Amino acid sequence: MIRNLLGLFGSTILLSAMAPAASAQDMIDEDARWSIAIHGGAGTINRDKITPEQDKAIRAALGSALAAGSKILKDGGSAMDAITATIIILENDPNFTAGKGAVFTWDKTNELDSSIMDGSDLSAGAAAGINGAKNPILLARAVKDKSPHVMLSGEGANQFSREQGLEQVSPDYYATPYRLDQIEKLLSKEVSAADVDYKYGTVGAVAMDSKGNMAAGTSTGGMTGKRWGRIGDSPVIGAGTYADNRSCAISATGAGEYFIRLGVAHEICARIRMRWPVAIEEAQQTVPKDEEGNYTYAIHASEFMLSDEEIQQIADDVIAELGELGGDGGIIYATPWGQAGYSFNTAGMYRGRATSEGEASVAIYGDE
Template identity: 80%
Template structure:
C-alpha cells in the first residue's frame, strides 16, 4: 500500500469533508510550480572531473535553473521558462548543444532540437540544422509559426532565417575540445563510442502556476555521425514529450534506444494510465455508511500520484532501456508539482527546483 493510501485509510468522514476545500484552495492559489534540467548523462565520475570543472558545470546548471525558476515564480509560462533555460545551456560550451556542439564525420555541425506544450500537445522540432545560434528557438518557431511539427536540414535553416532568428557562422559552434575530439575520431585514435560516452544533450521540463507543462531538448548530436543520422532529441515522444494529463519529459543518452522504446511518451502514458487506477484504489479505503455507501468521494482535483510511484514508473522505463542496451536518463515534471530524474549511467548533469523546495544541482550518481 502506498503512503498516500495509508493516509487515506485513516481519514474519518469529518477529516475527508474538510480536506476537499483545503486542497481546492491550494489549487486555486496557483502558487505551485516546478522545473528540472539536464546537461547530459554518461560516465561522469568524480575522478574524471577536476574540481575547477566541477564548479564551472555546477555554476552553469545553477544559472540555467535560476533563470527558469525566476520566470515560473513570477507567474511566467512553462514554455517561456524552459525556452530561456535551454538558451542558457546552449550558450555554454560545457554542453553539447549550440556553442560547443560536436562535429559530424565531415567536420560540420548538425544540431537537433524540439519543444512541446502540454496544454494543447503542440510541438515543434528541427533536425540536422546549422547557422541558428539557439536551436531551441527554431523548434519553438516551428511550433508557433508553421503548420508542421518537424523541419530538417537546409529547409529548416531557411525557415530560421525567414523567422529572423539570430544566425551564426560555422566557427561559432567550434571549441578546441570538440575539434580535438573529431580529429581523434577521424585519425582512429579513439572510437566514436569512447568520445560519446558522456552525452551532453541539454533539456528542461516545467509546470507553471497555471498547471501547464512544457518540455524541450537541444543537442549537437553524436560525434562523427554520418549519413544524416538523427537521434531522439528532435523526435516527439522519444526524447521530448509534454502532456498536462501526465508529465513532461526530456531525455539524454543513446538516442537509437530512446527512439525504439519511445521513452518520453512511454513514461507519460504509464503515469496517465496509473492515475485513475490509483484513485479507484484510494476510494476503496474510504469508510462506508450503514447503507454501504462511501462517506466521501475522492475527486480527481484533490488526488495526486505519490513521489515514489512517479519515480518507480520512470525507473522502470529506464531499466527497460538498459535491457535493450541503451544508456542515459530523463528528467520529469508532473501536474502535481514533482520534479526529478532517472538515469542508468554513472552520472548525469541535472538540477531541479519547485515552489516548495530550494533549487539543487547534482552531477554524480551518489550526489545527495
C-alpha cells in the first residue's frame, strides 16, 4: 500500500535505494485504488434558502451522479469515462445550470460552456458559447478526441457538434420557469446578476482510476444576464478545469473572472506537483544516519505521498487568494494518491465524493 513515510520513521524498514523523481504512474501501487469528487455549484447556499423538497432532490441528483461514476471506476473503467457519465447526469438535471435549466443571457438566449482534460497525456477539449448540444460535456470530449484543437466556440462549435452526430435539442429544451423568472427580474429591474443569482450552478467531476490516470471536467450554463459573448472559467483549461497525473485533477465553480485571473485549477496542481519532491527531501533529512554519516535508509518515491492535510492546505491557500482578489466559489480535487475533496469560500457547495476505501457522501451546506 502507498504510505506516508513520515509516520514510519521510527520503524526499522529499509528501502533499497533513493529513487529519482517519479510520475504519478510510478507512485500508484497495484491495488485497485480509485476516487471521484463531484460538484453542482457553489454560492450563498443556506438552509433558509432551500426548501426540504429541493434539499432532497439535489442530494438525490448528486447521489445518482456519484453512484454512476463510482460504478465505472469500481468496475475498472477509465477516469475519463467516469467523469463524462457523471457530468451527463448533472447536465440533465434542472437543479443545476449546465444543460437543462441553463441560465439566460441578457438577450434571453442560452450560451453553454464545457471542458474536459485527460491527465495521462494532458489532452483537452473545450466548447464555449454553444447551444444545440444536449450534453455540452460530450462536445468538449469530441473536441479533445476528434479535432486538432483544444477549444471551439459559438456557431463553429455548434457545427462541429452536429457533424459529430451528438444529440441536438431545440432552444426551449434548456428553459425552465425558474430560470425564465430570473432573467425577467434582472431585465425589469436592470440590476446586476449578483442580485439575482444566489448560487453558481456549474457542474463538474474529477477522478483517479485504478490505473492511476486522472481526469477532470466542468460544464456550465454561464452567468445570468451575461452580455457580449462573455465566457467564464469553465471552458478555460487551467482556470476552471485541469488534470495532470503528476499532481491532481481540479474542477471549479464560482466567479469565473477571478478563477481565470488566478489560473486556479492549474495553480493548485502546480503547487502539489512542486511540493511533492520537496516533501520527500524534507522527510529524508529526518532519517537517522550511520557512523559514517550515511542515511540508514532511503525514502523511495513510490512509497511516499503527500498527506491529506498538505493537499487540503494547498487547495485552501489558493481559494484564500481567490477571496483576496474578490472572487468566491470553490473547487473539487482528486490526487494520484487516492484523495478526493473540496475547498470553497462560500456558504455552501453542492458536492460529493467516493473512494475505493469505502467512503461515499454528498453534502450541500458549509457546516456538513
